[in-house]
Amino acid sequence: MRRILSIDGGGIKGVFPASFLATVEESLGDRISDYFDLIVGTSTGGIIAIGLGLGLRAQEILELYQEHAAAVFPQRRGPALVNWFLGPKYKPSSLRTVLEEKFADRRLGESRVRLVIPSVNLDTGQVYIYKTAHHERFELDFRSPVVDVAMATAAAPAYFPAHLTPSGTALIDGGVWANNPTGMGVVEAIGVLGWDKSEVDVLSLGCTTTPLNLGPRALRRMGLGYWATRVMDIFFAAQSSASMGTAYMLIGHDRVYRVSPYVAPGRFRLDDVREIPALCGLGQSEARNALPNLRLRFLTERAQPFQPCHKLTT
Secondary structure, three states: OEEEEEEOOOHHHHHHHHHHHHHHHHHHOOOHHHHOOEEEEOOHHHHHHHHHHOOOOHHHHHHHHHHHHHHHOOOOOOHHHHHOOOOOOOOOHHHHHHHHHHHOOOEHHHOOOEEEEEEEEOOOOOEEEEEOOOOOOOOOHHHOEHHHHHHHHOOOOOOOOOEEOOOOOEEEEOHHHHOOOHHHHHHHHHHHOOOOHHHEEEEEEOOOEOOOOOOOOOOOOOOHHHHOOOHHHHHHHHHHHHHHHHHHHHHOHHHEEEEOOEOOOOOOOOOOHHHHHHHHHHHHHHHHHHHHHHHHHOOOOOOOOOOOOOOOOO
């Protein structure tokens, strides 16, 4: 069997999948990354994926959120919020500092598992996907500093500025097109790696799900004032639905195990660090419920060691 771990984007709500995986690891007594052949992650999920790929335990990644989120997402009031209409809400320097302290100068090619991390090229409008060297034609990305990969996939429009790579490419958050990367992971497995669809299982972790609540007058109120605060909710819901639909079509509903609990509208925001304890508790609770199924489907044996097609030279 080939197993894929997919982790959604969601800002500070990444505490949920990090806590979920940390709880599973605590029960397993082993690194969760050793049981997956491919990990795909977007934005905050991309940071988690990178950490897992480099051999960090999920608890270490969870502690990054718990200890440093307040510095990355300072809770401001007053004029700072007004300035948000003129530029990004947060400076990227704090996030970069946290990532550099944890990942130092490590490269994507040091990952112990295949990784796929999406972003978008702001100059061309084309998708820009970082990949480990799990195919002969992937000759460059494995040399990329993981800090740059993480900064690119997490550069959420309006929250952070575009990330400039060392070569000068402007990249923004992969959540613009693949906030839920499940379908992308299945396409990579079948279309690039050539895995048989009957042998692929996917554990798909969201960052909680909020039901759409547009109201009965939504169809008649199509002005900018009405949609400005709602269009992103619709976008994320539709993209996630399309991504899951792609995965279901390619490998079947029974091969995708999705965990993204429904919560009330407005319960969690992308940058509200005050909700970290609640998100952590929710992750633990969901992992407790899911563990019996996970043991049967994903934790029976370790994945085959990843042998990249191209390796870093020392």
